Amino acid sequence: MAIKVKFFASLREQRKEGVKEVDAQGLKSVSDVWERATDTTLIPANVLCSVNLEHREPHESVKDGDEVAFFPPVTGG
């Protein structure tokens, strides 16, 4: 019963962690995952989210076994 959480780029550096697992118990949305993983309540406006490699909004649902990622705006190309 776990959700894998990843942080990328400046977010990874600020948090000094790239990957962690959180207990999936009681987690319903991406927001819930953020709260459990970071011990803070609100996903900052400039943080983007994905679930299982697909972009997702904070209110969208998660389930046991998902991979949830948080990252800043992309700057490739």
Next chain:
Amino acid sequence: MAIKVKFFASLREQRKEGVKEVDAQGLKSVSDVWERATDTTLIPANVLCSVNLEHREPHESVKDGDEVAFFPPVTGG
């Protein structure tokens, strides 16, 4: 006292000549050069003209020593 005349592509093939010289005496326009070079009166609508490597219209002037060319629409690239 001569004007060099060039024909290109299908025009060159139809006329079976690529380069010739015509007497410049009395020639005032590109049209005059065409008439003397081809023994026909009107430059066909789909024939383009140049004088000294610059596109020119049939009514534009020519002088002794010019190079005048006639060719079909371009199809490069």
Next chain:
Amino acid sequence: MNVQIKAESFNPADAITQFEAGITGGSFGATASFVGTMRDFNEGDTVCGMHLEHYPGMTEKQLQEVIDDAKAQWDIIDALIVHRVGDIKPGEPIVLTAVWSAHRAAAFDACRFLMEALKSRATFWKKETLTGGSERWVEKNTPG
């Protein structure tokens, strides 16, 4: 492979030549390509180096989706995206997009679409190293 993520410096000309060898000769009349190269200046500062991070798995999937979108929208024969990750020096290529088609309009349009779409959609992040050694994450992409 339509999508290639490279951890080492790559040569865009070679990448195009190799990919094109797999396309039937005589079938395409047009190839449009774009190479983004690391410059030695950005926002008024001299930049000495760059680190490019990506999200392995997600990034490749997004780039393939960008190519699929281009194929759905234009009549193209094939398309290629190559993108660097890791430590990059000024003058090194960062990204290559290339499109093969029968006629030129589709190649031009789709090649530009690939670049704009990957810049806005694909999970890459750039960190620049400035003279003196200070580092900064690039906050937003340059407009097209």
Next chain:
Amino acid sequence: MNVQIKAESFNPADAITQFEAGITGGSFGATASFVGTMRDFNEGDTVCGMHLEHYPGMTEKQLQEVIDDAKAQWDIIDALIVHRVGDIKPGEPIVLTAVWSAHRAAAFDACRFLMEALKSRATFWKKETLTGGSERWVEKNTPG
């Protein structure tokens, strides 16, 4: 040389690499290029070969003017046009246009402009050889 007329088959990747070697590395962030390749079909017919005629002197001058126009219109660093003449086989490159600039919009716009401008302005004429050996002059260019 910004303008190159080639009587023999050329490799676009090599032409770009060689020309780019003369541009200061790190100065450009964008390279857009286009290659027109001879197809083996046109207007419903199988085409076996092509002869490309030009007007030596005038053609080079026109292509240089096209590049000068692009430089006046966009903020670009350099540009290259390579064009084949003579006998060409299907699968061989006919034309290459390439533009180097700091930012990508200028490179994309100017590269496309070079192609459209040279197709409409430069004195080249194509004659196709069809299966069976019959020949025909191409009457008009394909639309962009």
